[in-house]
Amino acid sequence: MSLTSTMAGDTRVITVNVERIDAAMAIQFKEDMRSETEAGPDRVILDLSQVTFIDSSGLGAIVASMKQLGGNRRLDLAGLTPIVDKVFRLTRMDTVFNLFATLDDALAVHPN
Template sequence: MSLTSTVADGAQVVTVNAQRIDAAMAIQFKEDMRTETDSGPPRVILDLSSVAFIDSSGLGAIVAVMKQLGKDRRLDLAGLTPMVEKVFRLTRMDTVFNLFDTLQDALDPEQLEH
């Protein structure tokens, strides 16, 4: 699983450089995310703009990453493609995560107030 990570505006931005997060990749995704987010700012933004497909294993992996961050850190999601966003809404995970249309929206301080 290819992830890239940067720090911008006080948040760690982790970009998924893959088209799928599915059962075949879920374990590797969790391990790579744990490595990337082992330490860092209290806010992590997961940029999913390249991800076109996610299944229940991928969804579970993202939830596991959120839990692994602990209570003092939070995971926000940005750039969800229509199919991925649909999965989050159908499973009501949009009530668990803050979803942002774009990475820029996620980094906009005014968006955090809503």
């Protein structure tokens, strides 16, 4: 399993436990995200602070994970390291997701 999941109040926090979300990892990541988010609260925060590298396959897997959540739920991203942050900005995916520098920053924001 590439992920660890905990609850913080009414938010699910999913921590990515691998350093790379790349082509070799993308399918497993997407499946792990599906099983972690099948049921649960509307807000999911993905903690990416251990991830030092992502490629476009990994980016696609995160986008797919958000789509899997469906319309009323949302996936926020926290703890983007420099390369991950760059890939999100270059592809303009930073305009699609809410990005937070740290997990604490993400948890400090209450969606409703």
